[in-house]
Amino acid sequence: MTTAHADSYYAASANDKRERPRLRDAIETDVCIIGAGYTGLSTALQLLERGFRVVVLEAARIGWGASGRNGGQIVNSYSRDIDVIERSVGAEKAKQFGAMAFEGARIIREYVDRYQIDCDLKDGAVFAALNLRQLKHLAAQKALWQKHGHQGELELMDQSGIRNYVGSSRYVGGMFDGSGGHLHPLNLALGEAAAVERLGGLIFEDSAAIDIQEGEPVRVRTAGGEVSARFLVVAGNAYLGHLVPELSAKSMPCGTQMIATEPLDEFQAKHLLPGDHCVEDCNYLLDYFRLSADKRLLYGGGVVYGARDPADIEAIILPKLLKTFPQLEGVRVDYAWTGNFLLTLSRLPQVGRIGGNIYYSQGCSGHGVTYTHLAGRLLAEVINGQASRFDLFASLPHYPFPGGHALRVPFSALGAWYYSLRDALGI
Template identity: 40%
Template sequence: MRDPLNDSYYIASAGECAADAPLMSDIKADICIIGGGFTGLSAAVACAEAGFDVVLLESEQIGFAASGRNGGQMIPGFNMAATDLIKLVGEDVGQQLCHLAMSARDRVHARIERHNIDCDLQHGHIHLAAKKNDFAYLEDEVAFSDRLLGVGEAVLVAPTDIDRYVNVSGYHGGVYVPKGGHLHPLKYARGLKRAAKSAGARIFEGSRAASITEGEKVVVRTISGSVTARYVFLACDAETGDLAPKAGRYTMPVLNYIIATEPLGEERARALIPSNAAVSDSKFVLNYFRLSADNRLLFAGGEKYTPKPPEDIAAFVRPYMLKLFPQLLDTRIDYAWGGTVGITVNRLPHIGREGNKLFAHGYSGQGVLLTTLVGEVLAEMLKGDSRNFNLFEKIPHRAFPGGKLLRTPTYVAGMLYSAMMDRL
């Protein structure tokens, strides 16, 4: 029987991958990383390369959660305009954070090249303005980006030029970022796994962390073993709250769903997205889509506010696809799946430490690039250079109101309001 959340194009196209054995003993390490997604894997690679003894625990299989089932969109920067970020943290810190976030793209490309990761890498991302006011906002942001980051990082796209990039109607212009792009996320995660193991990291799959005991050293226990380490790094994103309730209050798990069409053929696929760029729009409940290496359209859209997935994910998402691409009316949907995204109130990643317990989560849809950056920043900090880690800690965050029981209904109310404003 096909699992409605795991009927993923990525699993079907990534090929076989042998799982590592679970932890079955009591061991020691310099750092214990919990979570086998992009954040944990990138941290494992960087820390092992820096000479640390690294153990990574993954409750399922590498790339099982968001890192192996997301849209694969490589969107440079944060999920907040640079102008708004500078208003939030000040000009000096804001500029440093913008430059640091933009470096994530080059870091990911360097990892792919250095470790020879075959992950269907493509260049270019376009963000479309759903409203006229959104385009005016994007104009200001591009002008600001040119001053801050240099001309060419982002290119303003007039409404009449959208079809050079993507063949859709109803949008009011956009911004094209040549240094954006897209990749096959599960292939990238598995490539990072190989790189981490080659660098000396020990990886245990099927090893859910059950508890963390803090002290001079931390002890992470699973059902069949334990890791005693100088540091523990929580790289669990939406699952952080289970092990660190205080930090977990700052993120909210949100379900997201994606469909993959049958192969369209190169000519028909490029008629949809001539640039082969990744595409997203400015709606609060956004649409985002791209082409796969075998010329399928991978499309995500729509909103759902309960933890239970739709009975038919394909039927749920397909109307949003057809609204933009009515020419796909007779196209078969081959795969439909879902997953959880961790978001913060301000849509900026929440990164910090509580003693020798470190955490990073809440990438809010920008995790394909930022996670590799964060893993490397963690290794820098452990080696004694905490400048970049400290920058992330300067971002002010608010916990979701209402505690564990009331966080979800409070968030749902906000999402419903924002979805209504999209429609208006």
């Protein structure tokens, strides 16, 4: 039986509902990629453009995980910003991270343009401050991004200014990033997959990797076949499970939830988000929202550590939505879904090698739409013999969670409670 996508607004409005075949043979290729989400698909495109033969193995469906369920927001930089990275690696290396911090958004737009991907791409993103401390942080973030070359597209707003972007009285100000934006995330993944296939790449769905045999070639076995490859890229992120134990030991799947309202009328939609930009607030456990192409309000937030599925997603998210937009009291919710992202203790990506020909990138920590597209380019570069940028990310330390698997959920939840309390108190 074919695995279905999550029952989300994105799946219901997907452009391409075709099913790809299962792997049923033993085949040989240059590069095997585990995972048909953004990391895997971006890597495949970059490699195919460089002349490599590529096979992608997907355990479920294209974009089945976070790539097809996320908020659809193009947000620059990393889950921990360049100043935090600088404190860990020093000023010189931080400049190199800063130079790459806005590249992922450009790669997405390149793909959409080059491969004519229909994914409702809209420009412009808003960071909304709930208190003066957060607004001060946004001013510092603007200066930081400009220091690293992100010029001319950032605007700080006071309380009256942000009302031109968001029809809510919750916010004391914010920052607009013209190079940010939003899109239909599953249609982006499906469009990238179609481009992979047009370039000669092979994608197999319902073909979970169940065993990896290191060596030259590396061999990846599924229930129905086997792939032999010169190189392997592991891009399973929160849905990799324990296939590669050394990767699961220093990361934790976490769930986030979203709802989609009924379509709003033109007046309502224009009042809520006059410029049709996406918004995220500045809390540690942040809320994020935007309009879909058919004027539904898509609203997400919350984190479930350990990635358990909540019994009632609407009961978690609808109160958040109504706190932001009380004028939508009584609105119908048509879709509610959850999806997992992979959290690291540092909240920075984990990138590296296993042996001589296995590469991985994981742990976007909730900031994956842009980073995964950059990761695809870095993975393709290192396989093509250009290792410098990949090695820069690989040099970031990978910290274990305190207490190992048994205590990582309660410790993370306790830390989140502390930062949520700070957000609530505005300190």
